[in-house]
Amino acid sequence: MTAYLDHASTTPLRPEALEAYAAAAALAGNPSSLHSSGRRARAAVEESREALAAAVGARPGEVVWTSGGTEADNLAVKGLYWARRDADPRRRRVLVGAAEHHAVLDCAAWLAEHEGADVRLLPVDAAGRADLDALRAELDAGAGEVALVSLMWANNEVGTVQPVAAAAELAHAAGVPLHTDAVQAVGHLPVDFAASGADALSLSAHKFGGPVGAGALLLRRGTPLVPLQHGGGQELGARSGTLDAPAARATAAALSAALADPAEPARTAALRDRLVAGLREAVPGLVLRGDPVLDAGHRLPGNAHVTVAGCEGDSLLYLLDAAGVECSTGSACQAGVPRPSHVLLAMGLDEAEAAGALRFSLGWSSTDADVDAALAAIGPAVERARRASGSARTSRARRRRPAGAVAEAS
Amino acid sequence: MRVLAAMSGGVDSAVAAARAVDAGHDVVGVHMALNRAPGTLRTGSRGCCTIEDALDARRAADLLGIPFYVWDLSESFLEEVVEDFVAEYAAGRTPNPCVRCNERIKFAALLDKGIALGFDAVCTGHYARVLPGPHGAELHRAADAAKDQSYVLAVLDADQVAHAMFPLGDAPTKERVRAEAERRGLPVARKPDSHDICFIPDGDTRGFLAEKLGEEPGEVVDEDGAVLGTHTGTYGFTVGQRKGLGLTRPAADGRPRYVLSIEPVRRTVTVGPAERLAVGELRAVEAVWSAPEPVGPVEVHVQVRAHGEAVPAVAEVAGEEVLVALRAPLTGVAPGQTVAFYAGSRVLGSATISATTPA
Numbered sequence: 010m011t012a013y014l015d016h017a018s019t020t021p022l023r024p025e026a027l028e029a030y031a032a033a034a035a036l037a038g039n040p041s042s043l044h045s046s047g048r049r050a051r052a053a054v055e056e057s058r059e060a061l062a063a064a065v066g067a068r069p070g071e072v073v074w075t076s077g078g079t080e081a082d083n084l085a086v087k088g089l090y091w092a093r094r095d096a097d098p099r100r101r102r103v104l105v106g107a108a109e110h111h112a113v114l115d116c117a118a119w120l121a122e123h124e125g126a127d128v129r130l131l132p133v134d135a136a137g138r139a140d141l142d143a144l145r146a147e148l149d150a151g152a153g154e155v156a157l158v159s160l161m162w163a164n165n166e167v168g169t170v171q172p173v174a175a176a177a178e179l180a181h182a183a184g185v186p187l188h189t190d191a192v193q194a195v196g197h198l199p200v201d202f203a204a205s206g207a208d209a210l211s212l213s214a215h216k217f218g219g220p221v222g223a224g225a226l227l228l229r230r231g232t233p234l235v236p237l238q239h240g241g242g243q244e245l246g247a248r249s250g251t252l253d254a255p256a257a258r259a260t261a262a263a264l265s266a267a268l269a270d271p272a273e274p275a276r277t278a279a280l281r282d283r284l285v286a287g288l289r290e291a292v293p294g295l296v297l298r299g300d301p302v303l304d305a306g307h308r309l310p311g312n313a314h315v316t317v318a319g320c321e322g323d324s325l326l327y328l329l330d331a332a333g334v335e336c337s338t339g340s341a342c343q344a345g346v347p348r349p350s351h352v353l354l355a356m357g358l359d360e361a362e363a364a365g366a367l368r369f370s371l372g373w374s375s376t377d378a379d380v381d382a383a384l385a386a387i388g389p390a391v392e393r394a395r396r397a398s399g400s401a402r403t404s405r406a407r408r409r410r411p412a413g414a415v416a417e418a419s
Numbered sequence: 420m421r422v423l424a425a426m427s428g429g430v431d432s433a434v435a436a437a438r439a440v441d442a443g444h445d446v447v448g449v450h451m452a453l454n455r456a457p458g459t460l461r462t463g464s465r466g467c468c469t470i471e472d473a474l475d476a477r478r479a480a481d482l483l484g485i486p487f488y489v490w491d492l493s494e495s496f497l498e499e500v501v502e503d504f505v506a507e508y509a510a511g512r513t514p515n516p517c518v519r520c521n522e523r524i525k526f527a528a529l530l531d532k533g534i535a536l537g538f539d540a541v542c543t544g545h546y547a548r549v550l551p552g553p554h555g556a557e558l559h560r561a562a563d564a565a566k567d568q569s570y571v572l573a574v575l576d577a578d579q580v581a582h583a584m585f586p587l588g589d590a591p592t593k594e595r596v597r598a599e600a601e602r603r604g605l606p607v608a609r610k611p612d613s614h615d616i617c618f619i620p621d622g623d624t625r626g627f628l629a630e631k632l633g634e635e636p637g638e639v640v641d642e643d644g645a646v647l648g649t650h651t652g653t654y655g656f657t658v659g660q661r662k663g664l665g666l667t668r669p670a671a672d673g674r675p676r677y678v679l680s681i682e683p684v685r686r687t688v689t690v691g692p693a694e695r696l697a698v699g700e701l702r703a704v705e706a707v708w709s710a711p712e713p714v715g716p717v718e719v720h721v722q723v724r725a726h727g728e729a730v731p732a733v734a735e736v737a738g739e740e741v742l743v744a745l746r747a748p749l750t751g752v753a754p755g756q757t758v759a760f761y762a763g764s765r766v767l768g769s770a771t772i773s774a775t776t777p778a
Contacts, residue, residue, distance in 0.1 A: 324536060327447070327488055397535035 012382035016372030023218035029262035033255035057257035066201030078213030091235035137169035152183035162191035167299030168312025177206030196267035219263035223256035278310035428472030431544025438586035448480035512755025548588030573759035573769035637686025659751025699778030703770035748778035
């Protein structure tokens with residue numbers, strides 16, 4: 010029996026979403042076709058759009074379906090930048106949070122490399138919270154040169170909730186649009202697009218129990234945006250590509266299920282609080298990272314991000330996995346070399362501290378048994394991992410040759 | 420046993436891991452990430468640390484049904500292997516980075532971490548055998564002499580050998596290993612072998628060193644000190660090299676000339692005729708013995724290159740040094756190379772050549 014504590018990577022598909030997906034997938038029809046099969050599929054997409062919009066405080070016309078959070082972030086950051094720059098060539102500055110997800114950061118870096126953008130990273134404090142004074146200073150210094158601000162709703166690694174509404178107010182006062190990556194927030198925290206003031210908001214279905222490969226960008230009416238994908242002109246030209254009726258149905262069903270029980274976030278948070286308290290008790294030297302205030306205004310209810318001094322995250326991950334406890338060292342990494350988290354470094358940790366990072370994330374299917382399993386496994390795992398970390402120093406001591414000890418060639 | 424299988428993404432390590440699973444061991448696959456910017460090694464001939472290799476290793480582990488992780492050993496690899504390689508060339512010696520990697524990464528950093536995490540052994544796709552002996556595990560040549568890789572493992576001490584597992588040591592040929600991979604449905608069955616130094620995937624060692632060390636022009640001279648040409652860095656030469664010497668004057672007797680020695684401080688490369696390459700004695704330092712350290716002069720066979728022949732010799736440990744009198748002369752022996760000592764098929768140990776005496 011494994012304890013799945015990696016819901017922030019992806020959370021299990023909710024039964025309601027699976028049922029909605031299967032029912033819609035069994036029906037033929039392209040939502041753009043004009044015959045009755047097409048109309049039926051179109052109705053499924055539009056009903057889902059209305060349900061999604063209602064759940065997040067948006068209007069149906071503000072929902073642009075995408076293939077997920079990454080596409081929504083790309084569409085927002087690049088699309089807003091191009092639109093603003095095209096309207097006014099002086100607007101080339103992009104202000105993004107230093108702790109953003111790579112789907113935002115790498116878009117900004119790409120714009121800097123290929124599209125002449127001037128990217129400025131907004132610093133975060135030790136809790137991972139963006140510095141609004143820095144944003145204000147950037148906007149004061151050159152509001153006429155800023156194309157957009159992008160600041161996430163809640164951090165995917167350390168769970169810190171960002172001051173999005175205040176940032177949007179500052180941006181608007183300077184005539185600048187704000188995008189927020191709310192991939193971790195939607196379905197877990199109260200998200201009201203209209204009230205937030207954001208001009209664009211990214212969401213991803215599989216983070217709240219919907220299918221992978223589905224998501225949306227919420228785009229405030231009248232916000233100019235240059236599309237990334239060209240083709241059939243679906244989604245009012247903002248995004249081309251055949252509309253995915255089953256994914257739309259499943260996304261709406263998942264979000265509806267996620268919000269159906271108002272007590273669910275509190276239940277998740279209570280499990281998380283027990284996990285955090287137990288981890289601290291079991292492991293001296295374990296530090297909770299992110300916002301220390303464990304309420305929904307400050308931190309994602311399912312997030313418990315810790316660093317363990319004197320350990321490497323990959324050793325811990327292996328040992329916990331072997332003990333049936335599944336978690337993450339931070340953001341999932343491709344097969345390449347795991348690097349210290351840019352989020353932790355932005356929060357002021359050094360590389361050694363950042364190396365011992367573990368992210369436990371709970372969700373709708375988490376149980377007390379999952380927390381018990383993690384608490385039972387963590388102590389022995391840390392003890393072992395600390396020994397393994399010490400072994401690296403032993404290895405170096407094996408080095409036999411002092412430099413230059415070999416005699417010169419005869 | 421709990422076995423940590425080092426999986427490079429190649430066919431040998433995948434089949435080795437498969438055989439360890441078949442033998443009933445509890446196997447976990449690990450791919451060692453050795454380069455901080457793996458994308459840069461993706462072009463050219465394949466190295467052993469591209470993202471593609473990591474994905475191949477992961478797919479092989481999936482098929483074997485074993486857990487798989489990527490561990491970052493890039494810092495150790497840079498310090499212990501790459502920087503050592505550059506420093507050795509800069510000092511006029513000829514290092515073998517695969518020997519260093521086995522000594523300090525696979526059977527040191529990886530093994531030590533594995534043991535600390537509860538593993539009993541590291542399994543690799545090397546062609547060599549660990550056999551039980553009266554006094555513990557012994558390292559022996561592979562059954563397939565053509566593929567034998569015991570030379571690059573001769574640097575392991577007794578403790579490292581005791582924690583090593585080489586399931587391919589008994590394989591009759593490399594072709595049979597490929598056929599076995601095919602039979603097991605491993606997609607790496609037809610993947611080409613890697614021949615290059617993994618961190619120099621384009622094979623241009625001279626260019627790699629020039630980038631690290633810059634230009635250090637000097638003279639190419641004969642044994643009498645007469646200047647025959649110039650060069651841009653002694654690191655571009657190894658003892659025994661014939662081509663690319665850039666000589667402007669032919670030898671008086673018209674015979675080809677070879678690099679005889681390299682003096683990096685004076686930046687001088689000395690060349691001479693082939694017969695002057697023959698080495699009759701050599702001295703070596705930093706000896707490591709997986710067998711009991713020899714006392715007094717002992718008859719052994721020595722090998723100075725990964726695929727070179729073994730020649731009979733008398734070796735004697737004298738303080739920090741090993742003195743080796745060759746029964747038959749060897750050519751192309753360079754300081755910095757590893758000399759491996761054998762008794763029959765058994766590896767006794769190895770040392771690093773520090774000086775040579777002409778035959």
